[in-house]
Amino acid sequence: MKTELKNRLNHINWDFGTRLVVNNDEVFPFNNRKYHSYPATFIPEIPFTLIEILSSEGAVVMDPFGGVGTTLVQALIQKRIPISIDNNSVASQITRDFFVLFNPLVDIKRSRDRISQVVRTYDENMDYGSSLSSFSRNLEPWYEKKTLNQVAFLLKQYEEAKKSQGTPGVIELFHLCLSNLLTTVCSQNGGWAYIADNVRPKADKMKEKNAIERFLQNINICEKSIRNYKEKLGDSISFIYQWKKIDNVICTDYAMADMSKMIESVDLIITSPPYPKMIDYVKSQRLSFYMEEREFTSELATEIGARARRNQSNTICSYIDSMKKCNTQMVSSLKKGGYLCYVLPDFSKEKDRDRKEAVDEVLYNCISRGMKEEYRIKRCIPGTQRSNNIKWASLRQEQIIILEKL
Template identity: 25%
Template sequence: MLYDAQQKTLFGIRNSQQGYLELINKKYNFQETIKILDKIDWDFKDFTTQYLTHTFHSYPARFIPQIPLTFIKLFTEEKETVLDPMCGCGTTLVEAFLNNRNSIGNDFNPLAALMSKVKTTLIDEGEFRYFNKKLGIMKRYLDLDYRRIDERINNLPNRKMSKIFNRVVISKLEAIRETLLEVKEEGHKDLFDFGRVALSSTIWSLVENGNGIDVDNLFLKKVKSMQNELKKMSKIVKNIPEVEVICGDARKLEVETNSVDLIVTSPPYVNALDYYRVHMYNMLWLGMDFDLFRKHEIGGHSHFIINRFRLLSEYLGDMLRSMIEMNRVLKKDKLCVIVVGNSSLEYELIESHKFFAEMGEKIGFKPINSIFRNIDKTRKYTSADIGKIDDEYILVLQKTDDTTVSADDDNFIAEVVREQMIRFREQIKKVQGTSIRGRKPTKERLLKNIDKISEAIQTIPEDIKIKR
């Protein structure tokens, strides 16, 4: 494959790191492949992780492409199907696409679904010529009615952002948006989506940098960069695999039973990021319902303020439902790979991979490996409470049996979550917890935490229900 031949250059691999490519590009039997996992340096230090369409859009807490790539190469064949039920910005899907594997991506975040779709959709040069011509006359939309612009300012989720989204900036953003709508009306849906991702990436830069005066040129530069990367990908991908991107709920996947050959995913962390907050300005300009996404987001931390441990009950319930669905769609004996870091609540360490491994055993999964890896400290950030995450775990599960329970079975979900929460409470009674930042709860706080966990156990039947 052309992608295999170019990996050394794309990853920035030195001769001393050549062994990684040799490992993943050989064929082994299943047991040999499992052993190979222990020979890989999962830190991927000094590897380039931003290349081709991975560069399209910033996305918080995403995992590096070498992780899904490794499992795709070692545990699937061409044209087999890879699923990421919480696909985020589409890292797994891009690697499946580059390696001629069919893929399914699912995410309730409409912006994430859009990114994933655009990153795995090739566009020919004739379409780009049309698109660039349209962008060349974009300025005709700049003379918009200021009443409309003022309405935009008044509808901003945070009025402080009006310092960035002033009249000049909004006028330019509206000109871009109107041009993209014209592209859509003329029947160029893929270009419309491509442009929306470029617009979203531009808005991300505005919010991050706090300066939007040159927003139109920033957008045009982003379009050019994205076009160049997509053209590079077009030269690599000759046999285009099937890609399906679903904007849906991981707790109720719209995927056929026993149809998937590999799952690789990196779910949200409890008490970490509210993705709807991170993406609200992007979603606002793209006409997406970020309030609906907020209601169904897994792992958010903007509620249960009085008792934060109720967040953990809710999170475990959501993840158990998602794992039941993963088991349902995965073929027997195939692997489910979950990449997740530790989190913390009230200075108590939350080792998510251990919760997932124990819950997995109750629904037909067998833990095969739990791989520790260090993370570049500049790459993963969660909430202000947790800070930067320095490491994470790659939990490897094998489906040994079809699950006998449904993701809709509230009684089963509540029972398993209750067991996990009781075990967690007993654990911190024995060993005083330590948060990711290394701070331990005081003795007084520890006693309060134990009481709060006990209270959270009582409200599990209520907290694990899916919000409608």
């Protein structure tokens, strides 16, 4: 790695205080996590800064564990071609929603107006619950009665929008905000882990929350924020939408995916892989799976490191095995001289040695495949950015390891 790049990396305050300054200019990464409560997402400053320093405009930037598309959006707003992969179909759909909404051809204000118009027809004297399908009735125990009626109405309107395929961007903005709303207006306030473990709210904890009002607020905030970025970008990112080599958003098990089209095509990989036995990404989205009327058993089976499998004897071995396959994929997709930025937990004070050793082994394996460690950053995670105060899922420190393909 050139000294100039190292110098630039040295000048960043990786704990990210209040302002992010790159090349003496204050910059504003787009904050995906503000619009969806998916667990363990990046703070946007990490991928934004790495993309800015380690790649140029037009570069291909990939995140093979892309979650809800934080890396994808930071690449887009910096005029790089993004590829985001995730095996979780809810997360992939959210990423696709962002990708479509940032398209210069999509008039997001028009999409927002169309949705608001329909949502304002809500009539509290009507019973919308009867329109829930037998599958989406799984939502019933999670909401207070009036809130459930509003959620059922929104679901009905979302289904109608999908059928009519009208104004571009309507389905995506609807999906993004509705998927998030399902968690925020449910009466289980314990965070994603309670939803993942199917702990339904007790009868005395049921709380009325105005889903219609919150939904309208959310689509307004989301529309305004994306429109601001789009106004600054103009048509300058149109070329990204004309790129046809591979889909920009792919929902697949990365360990087993066919990535032959991408051999030596990627300039930069930035990713935070699932950590062993820590989070249940698929199960945490059960409410969205109910909304989409989809089972999640097959996605759960391919999820790497799922906490749900923490008591199985082969958990750590199968984690390492899958991550080694992912390393092979990443190394073969990277161009020579390209960088892989791995954001990993700093498990140096970890009591569970298996977990620490597993993460170390994944890293050594990557190096043994022809990657050279060039830079390492340790950063503290402020309390406000930790995972919902869930102790066993709450990291205090993480590290960013930058490896170069020789």
